[in-house]
Amino acid sequence: xxxxxxxxxxxxxxxxxxxxxxxxxxxxxxxxxxxxxxxxxxxxxxxxxxxxxxxxxxxxxxxxxxxxxxxxxxxxxxxxxxxxxxxxxxxxxxxxxxxxx
Numbered sequence: 001x002x003x004x005x006x007x008x009x010x011x012x013x014x015x016x017x018x019x020x021x022x023x024x025x026x027x028x029x030x031x032x033x034x035x036x037x038x039x040x041x042x043x044x045x046x047x048x049x050x051x052x053x054x055x056x057x058x059x060x061x062x063x064x065x066x067x068x069x070x071x072x073x074x075x076x077x078x079x080x081x082x083x084x085x086x087x088x089x090x091x092x093x094x095x096x097x098x099x100x101x
Contacts, residue, residue, distance in 0.1 A: 021094035028088040040064065040083040047081065 028043075030036065044066040047053055056067040056078065064083040069076040078093040 023092040026090040026092075027084075028090070029086065033086050035083055035086070035088060040081070040088055043088060044081050047079070053079075 047068060047070075048055055048066075050070070052070055052072060054069045056069045059067055066081050068079045068081075070079050071077060075094075078091075080091045080093075082089045082091070
């Protein structure tokens with residue numbers, strides 16, 4: 001697949017968030033003030049290679065945003081990775097559909 005032909009996520013698209021737990025976004029930054037070419041693709045490919053991780057396409061497919069469901073088969077967290085101009089942002093959300101055990 002070629003990420004450059006996918007649409008760019010601009011933040012205008014609405015993602016339904018029915019969250020009971022939402023972690024503070026994690027920002028991976030670089031001293032160069034930009035994300036090195038190819039880093040985002042390698043980062044999300046590494047995340048997707050985990051057995052407990054599933055790609056999540058319900059909210060669309062974008063070249064700078066990848067959504068995952070990460071869990072053990074009983075409970076899942078929604079993880080969204082977004083490439084920003086100077087960082088990679090990772091959001092983790094636990095949905096209402098999960099039991100808060």
